[in-house]
Amino acid sequence: MKKIAIIFNFLLFAFNFGYSQVNNIVLDNGFTLVHCEKKKIGLVSVNLFVKGGSVIETDNEAGITNLTVQLLTKGTSNRISEKIAIESESLGATIFAGCSNDFSEVSMIVPSDNFIPAFDIFADVVNNPTFPEKEFEKEKTRTIAAIKSKSDRIFDVAYDEFNELIFKNHPYHKPVEGYRTTVSSLTTSQISDNYRKHFKTANMVLCVVGDVDFETAKKLVEKYFGSIKIIGTIEKTKKEQPKIESNKISKKTYTGKFQQSYIFSGFLAPDINQKEYVTLKVINAILGGGMGSRLFDVLREKSGLVYEGDSFYPSRKEISDFVLYAGTSKENVETVEKIFIDEIKKLPEITDDELKNAKEYLKGNYLLDHRTIQRQCWYLGWWETMGKGYEYDQKYLEDIDKVSISDIKTACEKYFNPKEIITVILK
């Protein structure tokens, strides 16, 4: 068993996160553990992030990462699918698996008394999946059904179309669960190959938060993940720079089956490691952050045009998008589209008070999103996986405070040219 810790950090976070001491070790094989003990809570949350989500897939294999992680709990060399379910649930543990653009994820929540036996099952599904043919066919059918069922949800239909348009030259254009055709064509051998290629210890960040001490967590990690050797080279994600060429289609209108219409408008935006990342988070709070935001005011309070209308700016590793969206009556969709453009033009006009309020909103929501151990665990592991380091969970708040009006004006000029806005309307 490998026992050498290359890095051993202690970090004290501020009171307002409810964190005590955050510990971090990296094993010889590159496996990273981040841990934080929360005494007397009676629960432990575990999140394993594996770098490289749907972004590393080719278009022909769209959905392979998602299907791979869904199958982890469906059979290992030690347990059949049913045994995994019965054993874990009898311990009060639930194991979830999922996939996003930049990583895949396996997580578990368990009463702390049962953490050790539950972690044995957790490690088993991560390290020893067998991808049985029968389970593979079942999961494939369910995934295809889930893909089909997205067509019943107006937001999903419009958002998928928007991603296809705005990220047309980048792997982010694909839905993480893939397409019906690509998922149908996948085989168990492709799934096994995909697992072997990407589920490598150096790609893994495990975060444990809850009623378990660091020594116990460390010993378990060393026992289950320390002896895994690095075989072959680590697959690096290919970088492709998206290009939205001028004079190409920047607006598409579709006909839907819904009573409402839906509109998505937006721009390509900086990735999580760009210097403007936090500035755009603040801009997003100004535009779409809660009931004091500009969009809420203009779309709901002043005009009653929408029930749902907002903006978002996802944190992504390679490139992102800044998006405004709304659901409205068919006759009002053009009015909303015009409002979006007007609001983008007005963005640089910002007062000190508005900036201050947006920052408080953003920080407040961020802190409130850390109320449970599941979310605390997720954030620590997620920042580490995204390349900012788990310490950034705290530093993010300081960076929000540093954003100035001048930063906002510069970012708006750089990223938000109203003439280049990308729009999808589902009528």
Place this chain on the structure above:
Amino acid sequence: MKNIFRFFLSSYFVILTTVSFLYSVESNKLKNGVSVIFDSDSSADTTAIQIWISAGAANEDKNISGISHFIEHLIFKGTPTRTQKQIAPDIEKLGGIINAATSKDFTYFYAIVPSSYSIKSAEILTDAVLNPLFPEEEIEKERRVILEEIKRKDDNPQSLLFDEFYSHVFLNFSRYAQRVIGTEETVSKLKRDDFLSFHKNFYTPENILVVIAGNFDEKQMLGFLKNSFGKIKKLKTKKEKFEEWMVQKFTKLEDGNFKYSFSEPYKKTIKKDVSHSYIIMGFPAANIKSDDQYPLDVASYILGTGRASRLYKKLVEETKLAYTVSVSFATHNGPGLFYVYAECSPENASAVTNKILIELNQLTFENVTDEELDRAKTLLMRDKLLQEQTPDGKAEELGFYAALGNRKIAENYTKNIKKVRPEHIKNVISKYLIFPNIPTVVITP
């Protein structure tokens, strides 16, 4: 079970995106009848402020269906001393969140804020709830917002399915059949006088419960509540009993619960342009006063929570008839609903409903195993721990049961779940199940 109520709520703002060792629960009643629960936790960083009104869609006459929900929206529009911008945006400026939701049995308003702003936030929320202006201009704008919300709800097959199910189960006799959000027709006709009158009649001391949980100064908070809620004039609230509604299709049992006595067509099929079939089937069961709730909660976990549950194993894993299945017991003031939800391909819909029927019926003559019982109880206890991690989670648990009329459930829940034995599950399902005429709604292509 408590966490199920979110399925039947309609909330003001779209929600997209969820240790204490020095805490104590304390209940008070102000002189005029307003109930107060404090759950103090000096180690918490936040405070949850929740105002529960024991009035919702079930208190509405048919012609004003949707008024509770409409008022929930209008509460944020201003008071004599605060503009719209000084309510929700002011809470957000403090780093807090604020929202509200309406259900069949209650309407509730809440804020979660950093502890240092507990009193300030309580002042804002209290003023908004007790002194709404209902400005005409705002009513017209909000009417348009709610009409959009109705369309959005009808576009979503799951949401439509649940509304249709309630309407089907309660057969338009009980007010539980009415949609929380109302209809286009009723929402279009509601007037300012209707809002003033409903607010006056139902936002009364005996209908109001204030729950404060987290880190706050109890003495100061109680002083504030006495000076605000304590000043409301005591007014007798008109309360209708369920017996008055459940005129024809229900049989009253000796313990006060109701059993369905169904003679109408029990299955409703709705054709819609959807990708596959959405199914819900279930039956009315224990009310908020009944101890039958505990075995019903355990039964729901045995049948449909987790991959090792009976229905998941049989319908999803073994026969592959369904893509997904889940089971819940939704607690209400009146009869709760024990229901199974499933999604499957249209050609399997009939087989899925038959299989569910068989599994439900099996519970009436065969005891569940000790292993199944232990698994369900362990998961229920785990979910309770998850809920109680945060001041708002604890407040929600205390407030939900108290607003429905049985606050003791929150404190005795664990003890009562532990007491459940296999024969209790057999008895309780036998008591309420109407085999084979279980109300069923299917939305299918």
